Amino acid sequence: MLDLRGRRTFPTFLVVFLGPAVVCYTLFMMYPLVESLVLSFFSVQPDNSYIFSGFANFVRLFTDSDTAPRFWGALKNNVIFFLIHMLVQNPIGLLLASLLVTKGKGRGFYRTVLFMPTVLSVVIIGFIWQLILNPLWGVAESMMRAVGLGSLFQPWLGLPEYALPATALISVWQFIGIPMILFYTALIGIPDELIEAAVVDGCTEGQVFWRIKFPLILPTIGIVSILTFVGNFNAFDLIYTMKGAFAGPAYSTDIMGTLFYRTFFGQQLQLGNPTMGATVATMMFLIILAGVLLYMFLFQRRVKTYQL
């Protein structure tokens, strides 16, 4: 920095501007993240001191007869949880977005209503759905009976084979607004002339979508996918609210977030273990990192290919 007479001055103001944010971010985000990664290579001694134990925690997490089934189970469930979001939430989000961009009455109203559940807390949503699906109240059952599907009703949240898809669909119900709005914005951004030119050239509607709109919203599909991925592998609140820390029945709704919480804090007879907790967090970190890197590798390139 040069002052008016051309002398170098120390840019104090830069420190003033940048300092507080960097300090706060470093102290309460980066330092805990890094220390957590480091802690996963330590183990707690009976006197509460930490000693270095190499990969022992990871070996235990992957192979121990107590912890391994929980870890692999949570990982498998989390993958299913994610796939349900990708296959249900994001396509429906795209469908709704493509309907919202059409010209017609009430689009603003529909948009406001469809996005509404997204702003509510997961705790509230979880409880609302627990009440609705509760056979005691019978709301879901009597609605299904009204459309002739009464015999299909089951207390899904209580059945190991249905509980995970049920909770995933509740999460889909809540967060559908996010992909919807992101796709909506992307679709609005496509110039009308482009579509008109294609129609004049004799493109069918399907061709317009798959050959023009789809490639142009591909970057958004990437963003939606990675946001879904990070959100799902970091999810906790909904399962904890609806099924508690044990993610029942029989751990059928256990995902990485609930496993992390249980391992760290312990529940009932199971004692909490900070370093094993850190180990689970490190695995979550690696999974999320892998997802982010894959996204950057795939989409940062594609975006360029399709740039107009």
Add this chain to the structure above:
Amino acid sequence: MKKVNFMRQTRFRGLFQHVVLTFFSLVALFPIVLIIMNSFKLKKYIFAAPFALPNAKTFSLIGYTTVLQRSNLIINFGNSIVVTVASLFFILLLGSMAAFALSGYQFRGNAFFGFYLSIGIMIPIRLGTVSLLKLMASLGLVNSLTGLILIYIAQGLPLTIFILTSFMSQIPDELKDAGRIDGASEYRIYRLVLPLVKPAIGAIGIFTMIPIWNDLWFPLIVAPSAKTATITLGVQQFLGQYVSDWNAVLSALVLAMVPILLLYLVFSKQMIRSVTAGAIKA
């Protein structure tokens, strides 16, 4: 003949669009409306006629009186407001200051700090919880709102800085230079630039506010005491305790929903727009 056919087709399509949108809107709205409706009914009628609107015979506020008498929801509300407002204030203040430095000056380390501060956009702060709790304990901030606020500031900064930096770099240098020639200090120029990015600040404010208000994880882990519980945690605990008191459960859900819903109905346009602002990041 052909034209008529075409018109019928577009009319049919318009109808189809309305049907699909209405269907999904009902799916989105129904659970929320059902809970609100039934929270104003006697328990008997919650079960006997869940789909009916409350009327003179079925109306009751018993659930609300139970909640107000037995729960800490008022205190919880206060805590949530303090935590959210304070976090938001500091996120926007520190974030805009850092963004101003990153966008306005070429200095050594600019690229480094820009990258360093953006790591936190994709990596959730939750993953550092084990060590964060240790840190809070050593600072004596467990079960304090200050602890929560510090965590939320750190959590909110990366995205705020990222977005504001891109907005601030669009401000022409001539504007700032004119200020400098008039003898304004760099601090003065920061205050000159700030109003120019107001829309972005508004969007970020909304975008960061909702997750803080709705968070369960950190209140549960860092500040679970009755005195410091936020509304999300308070409701979660109350519902767990009163699970069999349907009136109380429904009323607590409604009370917890109402502030955010009102805010949403007033600011829905801005809120929806802010999602896009938040996602441009990636």
